[in-house]
Amino acid sequence: MRVVTILILLFFCKAAERKGSPGGARNRVNHSRAGGSRKGSSLVKRYAPGLPCEVYTYLHEKYLDCQERKLVYVLPGWPQDLLHMLLARNKIRVLKNSMFSKFKKLKSLDLQQNEISKIESEAFFGLNKLTTLLLQHNQMKVLTEEVFIYTPLLSYLRLYDNPWHCTCEMETLISMLQIPRNRNLGNYAKCESPQGLKNKKLRQIKSEQLCNEEEKAHLDPKPQVSGKPPVIKPEVDSSLCHNYVFPIRTLDCKRKELKKVPNNIPPDIVKLDLSHNKINQLRPKEFEDAHELKKLNLSSNGVQFIDPAAFLGLTHLEELDLSNNSLQNFDYGVLEDLYFLKLLWLRDNPWRCDYNIHYLYYWLMHHYNVHYNGLECKMPEEYKGWFVGKYVRSYYEECPKDKLPAYPETFDQDTEDDEWEKIYKDHTAKKQSVRITIVG
Protein backbone atom coordinates (compact mmCIF):
# COMPACT_ATOMS: atom_id res chain seq x y z
CA MET A 1 0.00 0.00 0.00
CA ARG A 2 2.73 2.41 1.04
CA VAL A 3 4.68 1.66 -2.11
CA VAL A 4 1.66 2.46 -4.21
CA THR A 5 1.21 5.75 -2.36
CA ILE A 6 4.79 6.74 -3.01
CA LEU A 7 4.49 5.88 -6.66
CA ILE A 8 1.37 7.98 -6.98
CA LEU A 9 3.08 10.87 -5.21
CA LEU A 10 6.10 10.61 -7.45
CA PHE A 11 3.85 10.60 -10.44
CA PHE A 12 2.14 13.79 -9.35
CA CYS A 13 5.42 15.50 -8.61
CA LYS A 14 6.77 14.70 -12.03
CA ALA A 15 3.57 15.93 -13.61
CA ALA A 16 3.76 19.13 -11.60
CA GLU A 17 7.35 19.62 -12.61
CA ARG A 18 6.58 19.32 -16.26
CA LYS A 19 3.72 21.73 -16.02
CA GLY A 20 5.52 24.14 -13.71
CA SER A 21 8.74 24.73 -15.60
CA PRO A 22 8.35 25.07 -19.31
CA GLY A 23 12.09 25.22 -19.87
CA GLY A 24 12.69 22.24 -17.62
CA ALA A 25 13.18 18.60 -18.55
CA ARG A 26 14.19 18.52 -22.17
CA ASN A 27 12.56 15.15 -22.05
CA ARG A 28 15.38 12.84 -22.88
CA VAL A 29 14.20 11.07 -19.80
CA ASN A 30 10.94 9.17 -19.79
CA HIS A 31 9.18 10.21 -16.61
CA SER A 32 5.93 8.54 -17.28
CA ARG A 33 6.61 5.03 -16.07
CA ALA A 34 7.39 4.00 -12.57
CA GLY A 35 9.30 0.93 -11.67
CA GLY A 36 9.87 -1.06 -8.54
CA SER A 37 10.86 0.90 -5.52
CA ARG A 38 12.96 0.14 -2.54
CA LYS A 39 13.60 2.49 0.27
CA GLY A 40 17.22 3.50 0.47
CA SER A 41 18.07 3.18 -3.13
CA SER A 42 15.78 5.96 -4.21
CA LEU A 43 18.34 8.69 -3.58
CA VAL A 44 20.89 7.13 -5.82
CA LYS A 45 18.38 6.13 -8.41
CA ARG A 46 17.32 9.69 -8.80
CA TYR A 47 20.56 10.70 -10.40
CA ALA A 48 20.48 7.87 -12.85
CA PRO A 49 18.72 9.71 -15.61
CA GLY A 50 16.12 7.14 -16.23
CA LEU A 51 13.74 5.09 -14.31
CA PRO A 52 14.20 3.23 -11.09
CA CYS A 53 15.26 -0.33 -11.55
CA GLU A 54 12.70 -3.03 -11.10
CA VAL A 55 12.96 -5.78 -8.55
CA TYR A 56 10.55 -8.66 -8.94
CA THR A 57 10.11 -12.29 -8.08
CA TYR A 58 9.40 -14.87 -10.68
CA LEU A 59 9.01 -18.56 -9.84
CA HIS A 60 10.39 -17.85 -6.37
CA GLU A 61 13.59 -16.28 -7.69
CA LYS A 62 14.38 -12.63 -7.21
CA TYR A 63 15.36 -10.55 -10.25
CA LEU A 64 16.72 -7.06 -10.67
CA ASP A 65 15.98 -5.51 -14.01
CA CYS A 66 18.17 -2.49 -14.51
CA GLN A 67 18.68 -2.62 -18.24
CA GLU A 68 19.30 0.46 -20.33
CA ARG A 69 19.72 2.90 -17.47
CA LYS A 70 23.08 4.44 -18.42
CA LEU A 71 24.57 2.85 -15.32
CA VAL A 72 28.31 2.93 -14.91
CA TYR A 73 28.42 0.96 -11.70
CA VAL A 74 26.22 -1.13 -9.41
CA LEU A 75 24.11 1.04 -7.14
CA PRO A 76 24.00 0.84 -3.38
CA GLY A 77 20.62 -0.22 -2.11
CA TRP A 78 20.05 -3.08 -4.47
CA PRO A 79 18.76 -6.06 -2.46
CA GLN A 80 21.50 -8.50 -1.59
CA ASP A 81 19.43 -11.61 -2.08
CA LEU A 82 19.08 -11.24 -5.83
CA LEU A 83 19.42 -14.37 -7.93
CA HIS A 84 19.41 -12.74 -11.30
CA MET A 85 20.79 -9.38 -12.26
CA LEU A 86 19.95 -7.88 -15.64
CA LEU A 87 22.29 -5.02 -16.48
CA ALA A 88 22.37 -5.18 -20.25
CA ARG A 89 22.68 -2.05 -22.39
CA ASN A 90 24.22 0.20 -19.80
CA LYS A 91 27.47 2.17 -19.83
CA ILE A 92 29.63 0.05 -17.56
CA ARG A 93 33.26 0.25 -18.63
CA VAL A 94 35.22 -1.45 -15.88
CA LEU A 95 34.30 -4.34 -13.62
CA LYS A 96 36.06 -3.50 -10.42
CA ASN A 97 37.32 -5.81 -7.72
CA SER A 98 34.53 -7.07 -5.45
CA MET A 99 31.96 -5.11 -7.38
CA PHE A 100 29.36 -7.86 -6.95
CA SER A 101 30.59 -9.40 -3.72
CA LYS A 102 27.45 -8.41 -1.77
CA PHE A 103 25.29 -10.49 -4.04
CA LYS A 104 26.35 -13.88 -2.80
CA LYS A 105 23.29 -15.72 -4.09
CA LEU A 106 23.62 -14.52 -7.63
CA LYS A 107 23.10 -17.25 -10.22
CA SER A 108 23.06 -15.18 -13.38
CA LEU A 109 24.58 -11.89 -14.34
CA ASP A 110 23.78 -10.23 -17.64
CA LEU A 111 26.28 -7.56 -18.64
CA GLN A 112 25.91 -7.73 -22.38
CA GLN A 113 25.97 -4.60 -24.51
CA ASN A 114 27.85 -2.45 -22.10
CA GLU A 115 31.23 -0.81 -22.77
CA ILE A 116 33.33 -3.11 -20.64
CA SER A 117 36.96 -2.98 -21.62
CA LYS A 118 38.49 -4.12 -18.37
CA ILE A 119 37.73 -6.76 -15.77
CA GLU A 120 39.83 -6.52 -12.66
CA SER A 121 41.18 -9.79 -11.36
CA GLU A 122 38.83 -9.99 -8.36
CA ALA A 123 35.78 -8.50 -10.04
CA PHE A 124 33.75 -11.66 -9.52
CA PHE A 125 34.86 -12.20 -5.96
CA GLY A 126 32.11 -13.79 -3.87
CA LEU A 127 30.06 -15.10 -6.77
CA ASN A 128 30.51 -18.74 -5.97
CA LYS A 129 26.94 -19.59 -6.96
CA LEU A 130 27.17 -17.96 -10.36
CA THR A 131 26.36 -20.25 -13.24
CA THR A 132 25.62 -17.86 -16.08
CA LEU A 133 27.60 -14.83 -17.14
CA LEU A 134 26.85 -12.81 -20.25
CA LEU A 135 29.59 -10.53 -21.50
CA GLN A 136 28.92 -10.45 -25.22
CA HIS A 137 28.91 -7.14 -27.14
CA ASN A 138 31.48 -5.35 -25.05
CA GLN A 139 34.93 -3.89 -25.64
CA MET A 140 37.22 -6.47 -24.09
CA LYS A 141 40.51 -7.21 -25.75
CA VAL A 142 42.21 -9.48 -23.26
CA LEU A 143 41.08 -11.56 -20.33
CA THR A 144 42.75 -14.23 -18.27
CA GLU A 145 41.45 -17.33 -16.57
CA GLU A 146 42.30 -15.75 -13.23
CA VAL A 147 39.07 -13.72 -13.09
CA PHE A 148 37.04 -16.93 -13.07
CA ILE A 149 38.59 -18.54 -10.03
CA TYR A 150 35.79 -17.08 -7.91
CA THR A 151 33.06 -18.62 -10.04
CA PRO A 152 33.59 -22.38 -9.77
CA LEU A 153 30.05 -23.21 -10.91
CA LEU A 154 30.18 -21.13 -14.06
CA SER A 155 28.80 -23.26 -16.85
CA TYR A 156 27.48 -20.76 -19.33
CA LEU A 157 29.64 -17.88 -20.51
CA ARG A 158 29.15 -15.62 -23.48
CA LEU A 159 32.12 -13.68 -24.83
CA TYR A 160 31.40 -13.11 -28.50
CA ASP A 161 31.43 -9.72 -30.15
CA ASN A 162 34.33 -8.38 -28.19
CA PRO A 163 37.48 -7.25 -30.01
CA TRP A 164 39.66 -10.06 -28.67
CA HIS A 165 43.36 -9.49 -29.12
CA CYS A 166 44.69 -13.02 -29.35
CA THR A 167 48.18 -13.00 -27.95
CA CYS A 168 50.02 -14.98 -25.31
CA GLU A 169 48.19 -13.04 -22.62
CA MET A 170 44.99 -14.81 -23.61
CA GLU A 171 46.47 -18.27 -23.36
CA THR A 172 45.05 -19.23 -19.95
CA LEU A 173 41.55 -18.15 -20.91
CA ILE A 174 41.68 -19.94 -24.23
CA SER A 175 42.91 -23.14 -22.61
CA MET A 176 40.09 -22.94 -20.10
CA LEU A 177 37.51 -22.63 -22.86
CA GLN A 178 38.95 -25.67 -24.56
CA ILE A 179 38.54 -28.06 -21.64
CA PRO A 180 35.92 -30.56 -22.89
CA ARG A 181 33.55 -30.19 -19.95
CA ASN A 182 33.36 -26.44 -20.53
CA ARG A 183 31.07 -26.95 -23.45
CA ASN A 184 29.18 -23.72 -23.01
CA LEU A 185 31.95 -21.31 -22.26
CA GLY A 186 32.92 -18.73 -24.82
CA ASN A 187 31.31 -20.29 -27.88
CA TYR A 188 31.38 -18.10 -31.00
CA ALA A 189 33.96 -15.67 -29.63
CA LYS A 190 36.52 -14.73 -32.27
CA CYS A 191 39.81 -12.90 -32.42
CA GLU A 192 39.76 -9.42 -33.87
CA SER A 193 43.54 -9.05 -33.94
CA PRO A 194 46.36 -9.67 -34.71
CA GLN A 195 45.65 -9.83 -38.41
CA GLY A 196 46.93 -13.40 -38.74
CA LEU A 197 44.30 -14.72 -36.33
CA LYS A 198 41.40 -12.48 -37.25
CA ASN A 199 38.04 -14.30 -37.14
CA LYS A 200 39.56 -17.43 -35.62
CA LYS A 201 37.40 -18.86 -32.88
CA LEU A 202 38.94 -18.69 -29.44
CA ARG A 203 37.94 -22.26 -28.80
CA GLN A 204 39.91 -23.43 -31.80
CA ILE A 205 43.20 -21.62 -31.42
CA LYS A 206 46.29 -23.55 -30.43
CA SER A 207 48.53 -22.03 -27.84
CA GLU A 208 51.56 -22.08 -30.21
CA GLN A 209 49.68 -19.78 -32.56
CA LEU A 210 49.06 -17.31 -29.79
CA CYS A 211 52.52 -17.13 -28.45
CA ASN A 212 54.22 -16.87 -31.80
CA GLU A 213 52.21 -13.81 -32.56
CA GLU A 214 53.25 -12.35 -29.26
CA GLU A 215 56.91 -12.86 -30.07
CA LYS A 216 56.45 -11.14 -33.36
CA ALA A 217 54.92 -8.22 -31.54
CA HIS A 218 57.99 -8.08 -29.31
CA LEU A 219 60.26 -7.89 -32.31
CA ASP A 220 58.22 -5.05 -33.68
CA PRO A 221 60.02 -1.76 -33.05
CA LYS A 222 56.84 -0.12 -31.70
CA PRO A 223 54.98 -2.81 -29.78
CA GLN A 224 52.51 -0.48 -28.02
CA VAL A 225 51.40 1.07 -31.25
CA SER A 226 51.00 -2.22 -33.05
CA GLY A 227 48.55 -3.51 -30.44
CA LYS A 228 46.10 -0.68 -30.93
CA PRO A 229 43.60 -0.24 -33.68
CA PRO A 230 44.98 1.84 -36.53
CA VAL A 231 45.14 5.40 -35.28
CA ILE A 232 44.27 8.27 -37.52
CA LYS A 233 47.18 10.62 -38.16
CA PRO A 234 47.62 13.20 -35.43
CA GLU A 235 45.14 15.95 -36.13
CA VAL A 236 46.69 18.29 -33.62
CA ASP A 237 50.26 17.96 -32.70
CA SER A 238 51.34 18.68 -29.16
CA SER A 239 54.72 19.87 -30.45
CA LEU A 240 53.05 23.26 -30.86
CA CYS A 241 53.04 23.45 -27.09
CA HIS A 242 55.84 24.20 -24.66
CA ASN A 243 57.07 21.39 -22.53
CA TYR A 244 58.50 22.28 -19.13
CA VAL A 245 60.08 19.91 -16.67
CA PHE A 246 60.46 22.17 -13.69
CA PRO A 247 58.88 22.52 -11.13
CA ILE A 248 56.42 19.92 -12.44
CA ARG A 249 56.15 18.39 -15.87
CA THR A 250 53.94 20.79 -17.75
CA LEU A 251 52.63 20.98 -21.24
CA ASP A 252 51.66 24.55 -21.93
CA CYS A 253 49.31 24.82 -24.89
CA LYS A 254 47.74 28.11 -23.90
CA ARG A 255 46.49 30.34 -26.73
CA LYS A 256 47.53 28.06 -29.58
CA GLU A 257 44.28 28.28 -31.55
CA LEU A 258 43.80 24.55 -31.01
CA LYS A 259 40.45 23.16 -32.18
CA LYS A 260 41.06 19.76 -30.60
CA VAL A 261 42.94 18.26 -27.72
CA PRO A 262 46.40 17.29 -29.03
CA ASN A 263 46.53 13.54 -29.35
CA ASN A 264 50.14 12.91 -28.54
CA ILE A 265 50.35 14.27 -25.04
CA PRO A 266 53.48 12.86 -23.42
CA PRO A 267 52.38 10.27 -20.83
CA ASP A 268 54.37 11.74 -17.96
CA ILE A 269 52.80 15.21 -18.06
CA VAL A 270 51.47 16.34 -14.69
CA LYS A 271 50.00 19.67 -15.70
CA LEU A 272 48.29 20.46 -18.96
CA ASP A 273 47.23 23.97 -19.85
CA LEU A 274 44.82 24.11 -22.77
CA SER A 275 43.23 27.41 -21.79
CA HIS A 276 42.22 30.01 -24.38
CA ASN A 277 41.91 27.69 -27.33
CA LYS A 278 38.98 26.78 -29.53
CA ILE A 279 38.20 23.27 -28.34
CA ASN A 280 34.42 23.09 -28.46
CA GLN A 281 33.95 19.49 -27.46
CA LEU A 282 35.76 16.75 -25.58
CA ARG A 283 35.63 13.43 -27.34
CA PRO A 284 35.94 9.97 -25.74
CA LYS A 285 39.32 9.15 -24.22
CA GLU A 286 40.92 12.50 -25.04
CA PHE A 287 43.40 12.15 -22.20
CA GLU A 288 43.64 8.39 -22.03
CA ASP A 289 47.42 8.19 -22.10
CA ALA A 290 48.11 11.03 -19.68
CA HIS A 291 48.07 8.81 -16.61
CA GLU A 292 50.02 11.21 -14.44
CA LEU A 293 47.93 14.26 -15.11
CA LYS A 294 46.95 16.14 -11.95
CA LYS A 295 45.98 19.55 -13.27
CA LEU A 296 44.01 20.20 -16.39
CA ASN A 297 43.06 23.66 -17.53
CA LEU A 298 40.39 23.87 -20.22
CA SER A 299 39.15 27.35 -19.39
CA SER A 300 38.05 29.79 -22.12
CA ASN A 301 37.56 27.33 -24.95
CA GLY A 302 33.89 27.41 -25.80
CA VAL A 303 33.47 23.76 -24.75
CA GLN A 304 29.83 22.84 -25.33
CA PHE A 305 29.87 19.10 -24.90
CA ILE A 306 31.87 16.59 -22.90
CA ASP A 307 31.57 12.96 -23.86
CA PRO A 308 30.91 10.71 -20.83
CA ALA A 309 34.18 8.91 -21.61
CA ALA A 310 36.25 12.05 -22.21
CA PHE A 311 38.07 11.86 -18.89
CA LEU A 312 38.64 8.13 -18.99
CA GLY A 313 42.03 7.30 -17.53
CA LEU A 314 42.43 10.53 -15.55
CA THR A 315 42.39 8.68 -12.28
CA HIS A 316 44.86 11.02 -10.64
CA LEU A 317 43.42 14.30 -11.76
CA GLU A 318 43.06 16.70 -8.83
CA GLU A 319 42.26 20.04 -10.44
CA LEU A 320 40.01 20.66 -13.40
CA ASP A 321 39.33 24.15 -14.69
CA LEU A 322 36.31 24.32 -17.00
CA SER A 323 35.51 27.96 -16.40
CA ASN A 324 34.41 30.33 -19.15
CA ASN A 325 33.06 27.71 -21.54
CA SER A 326 29.65 27.01 -23.06
CA LEU A 327 28.54 24.13 -20.85
CA GLN A 328 24.86 23.78 -20.02
CA ASN A 329 25.06 20.48 -18.13
CA PHE A 330 27.13 17.30 -17.85
CA ASP A 331 26.00 14.07 -19.41
CA TYR A 332 25.57 11.21 -17.03
CA GLY A 333 28.94 9.59 -16.39
CA VAL A 334 31.29 12.47 -17.23
CA LEU A 335 32.79 12.64 -13.75
CA GLU A 336 32.93 8.96 -12.89
CA ASP A 337 36.57 8.44 -13.74
CA LEU A 338 37.88 11.30 -11.62
CA TYR A 339 38.46 9.45 -8.38
CA PHE A 340 40.84 12.00 -6.92
CA LEU A 341 39.32 15.25 -8.05
CA LYS A 342 39.60 17.99 -5.44
CA LEU A 343 38.98 21.29 -7.19
CA LEU A 344 36.57 21.98 -9.99
CA TRP A 345 36.10 25.38 -11.62
CA LEU A 346 32.68 25.77 -13.23
CA ARG A 347 32.30 29.56 -13.38
CA ASP A 348 31.09 31.43 -16.41
CA ASN A 349 29.22 28.67 -18.15
CA PRO A 350 25.60 28.95 -19.28
CA TRP A 351 24.32 26.29 -16.83
CA ARG A 352 20.77 25.38 -17.69
CA CYS A 353 18.64 24.46 -14.71
CA ASP A 354 16.48 21.56 -15.79
CA TYR A 355 16.45 17.85 -15.15
CA ASN A 356 19.71 17.34 -17.03
CA ILE A 357 21.70 19.28 -14.47
CA HIS A 358 20.77 16.87 -11.67
CA TYR A 359 23.57 14.47 -12.43
CA LEU A 360 26.24 17.11 -11.94
CA TYR A 361 24.61 18.34 -8.76
CA TYR A 362 24.20 14.89 -7.23
CA TRP A 363 27.67 13.86 -8.17
CA LEU A 364 29.02 16.89 -6.32
CA MET A 365 26.75 16.20 -3.41
CA HIS A 366 28.00 12.67 -3.07
CA HIS A 367 31.60 13.74 -3.49
CA TYR A 368 31.58 16.31 -0.74
CA ASN A 369 35.37 16.54 -0.67
CA VAL A 370 35.37 18.03 -4.17
CA HIS A 371 35.32 21.82 -3.95
CA TYR A 372 33.74 23.62 -6.83
CA ASN A 373 32.63 27.10 -7.76
CA GLY A 374 30.35 28.83 -10.20
CA LEU A 375 27.42 26.45 -10.40
CA GLU A 376 24.77 29.04 -10.96
CA CYS A 377 21.73 28.82 -13.23
CA LYS A 378 21.90 31.06 -16.29
CA MET A 379 18.88 29.55 -17.99
CA PRO A 380 15.90 29.34 -18.13
CA GLU A 381 14.90 32.87 -17.21
CA GLU A 382 12.85 31.82 -14.15
CA TYR A 383 15.90 30.34 -12.38
CA LYS A 384 18.51 32.78 -13.61
CA GLY A 385 20.90 33.70 -10.84
CA TRP A 386 19.85 30.80 -8.57
CA PHE A 387 22.42 28.41 -7.23
CA VAL A 388 21.86 25.06 -8.85
CA GLY A 389 21.40 23.50 -5.40
CA LYS A 390 18.47 25.80 -4.72
CA TYR A 391 16.92 24.92 -8.04
CA VAL A 392 17.26 21.17 -7.41
CA ARG A 393 15.69 21.51 -3.98
CA SER A 394 12.81 23.51 -5.38
CA TYR A 395 12.31 20.75 -7.90
CA TYR A 396 11.62 18.33 -5.09
CA GLU A 397 9.88 20.70 -2.74
CA GLU A 398 6.68 20.23 -4.65
CA CYS A 399 6.65 16.76 -3.17
CA PRO A 400 5.85 15.99 0.48
CA LYS A 401 9.21 16.02 2.23
CA ASP A 402 8.72 12.92 4.35
CA LYS A 403 8.24 10.76 1.29
CA LEU A 404 11.45 11.80 -0.33
CA PRO A 405 15.04 11.79 0.84
CA ALA A 406 16.06 14.93 2.64
CA TYR A 407 18.97 16.82 1.20
CA PRO A 408 21.51 18.29 3.55
CA GLU A 409 20.83 21.95 4.10
CA THR A 410 24.54 22.66 4.22
CA PHE A 411 24.87 21.84 0.58
CA ASP A 412 23.15 25.05 -0.42
CA GLN A 413 25.55 26.75 -2.62
CA ASP A 414 28.93 26.51 -4.05
CA THR A 415 31.94 28.13 -2.61
CA GLU A 416 32.05 31.91 -2.31
CA ASP A 417 34.96 33.59 -4.00
CA ASP A 418 36.96 34.47 -0.88
CA GLU A 419 36.53 31.06 0.58
CA TRP A 420 37.44 29.53 -2.76
CA GLU A 421 40.72 31.42 -2.88
CA LYS A 422 41.49 30.14 0.58
CA ILE A 423 40.70 26.53 -0.34
CA TYR A 424 42.80 26.83 -3.43
CA LYS A 425 45.75 28.27 -1.53
CA ASP A 426 45.45 25.71 1.25
CA HIS A 427 45.36 22.95 -1.26
CA THR A 428 48.45 24.22 -3.04
CA ALA A 429 50.26 24.87 0.22
CA LYS A 430 49.48 21.44 1.58
CA LYS A 431 50.86 19.84 -1.49
CA GLN A 432 53.99 21.88 -1.34
CA SER A 433 54.56 21.02 2.29
CA VAL A 434 54.12 17.37 1.44
CA ARG A 435 56.66 17.70 -1.29
CA ILE A 436 59.11 19.44 1.03
CA THR A 437 58.71 16.73 3.61
CA ILE A 438 59.49 14.10 1.07
CA VAL A 439 62.48 15.94 -0.29
CA GLY A 440 63.79 16.81 3.19
Ligand SMILES: *[C@@H]1O[C@H](CO)[C@@H](O)[C@H](O)[C@H]1NC(C)=O
Ligand atom coordinates in the same frame (compact mmCIF):
# COMPACT_ATOMS: atom_id res chain seq x y z
C1 LIG B 1 7.74 6.32 -22.19
O1 LIG B 1 6.73 5.70 -21.45
C2 LIG B 1 5.50 5.60 -22.13
C3 LIG B 1 4.44 5.08 -21.17
O2 LIG B 1 4.81 3.90 -20.57
C4 LIG B 1 5.70 4.70 -23.35
O3 LIG B 1 4.48 4.60 -24.07
C5 LIG B 1 6.76 5.29 -24.24
O4 LIG B 1 7.04 4.42 -25.32
C6 LIG B 1 8.04 5.52 -23.44
N1 LIG B 1 9.02 6.20 -24.25
C7 LIG B 1 10.30 5.83 -24.29
C8 LIG B 1 11.18 6.68 -25.13
O5 LIG B 1 10.75 4.88 -23.65
Ligand SMILES: *[C@@H]1O[C@H](CO)[C@@H](O)[C@H](O)[C@H]1NC(C)=O
Ligand atom coordinates in the same frame (compact mmCIF):
# COMPACT_ATOMS: atom_id res chain seq x y z
C1 LIG C 1 43.61 28.31 -16.21
O1 LIG C 1 44.02 29.22 -17.19
C2 LIG C 1 43.50 30.53 -16.99
C3 LIG C 1 43.89 31.38 -18.18
O2 LIG C 1 45.06 31.01 -18.74
C4 LIG C 1 44.03 31.08 -15.67
O3 LIG C 1 43.53 32.39 -15.46
C5 LIG C 1 43.56 30.16 -14.55
O4 LIG C 1 44.08 30.59 -13.33
C6 LIG C 1 44.02 28.75 -14.82
N1 LIG C 1 43.42 27.85 -13.85
C7 LIG C 1 44.14 27.19 -12.95
C8 LIG C 1 43.39 26.28 -12.06
O5 LIG C 1 45.34 27.30 -12.82
Ligand SMILES: *[C@@H]1O[C@H](CO)[C@@H](O)[C@H](O)[C@H]1NC(C)=O
Ligand atom coordinates in the same frame (compact mmCIF):
# COMPACT_ATOMS: atom_id res chain seq x y z
C1 LIG D 1 36.30 33.73 -22.07
O1 LIG D 1 36.44 32.97 -23.26
C2 LIG D 1 36.40 33.76 -24.44
C3 LIG D 1 36.53 32.82 -25.63
O2 LIG D 1 35.66 31.74 -25.52
C4 LIG D 1 37.52 34.78 -24.45
O3 LIG D 1 37.43 35.60 -25.59
C5 LIG D 1 37.46 35.62 -23.20
O4 LIG D 1 38.57 36.47 -23.14
C6 LIG D 1 37.43 34.72 -21.98
N1 LIG D 1 37.26 35.53 -20.78
C7 LIG D 1 38.15 35.55 -19.81
C8 LIG D 1 37.81 36.40 -18.63
O5 LIG D 1 39.20 34.90 -19.83
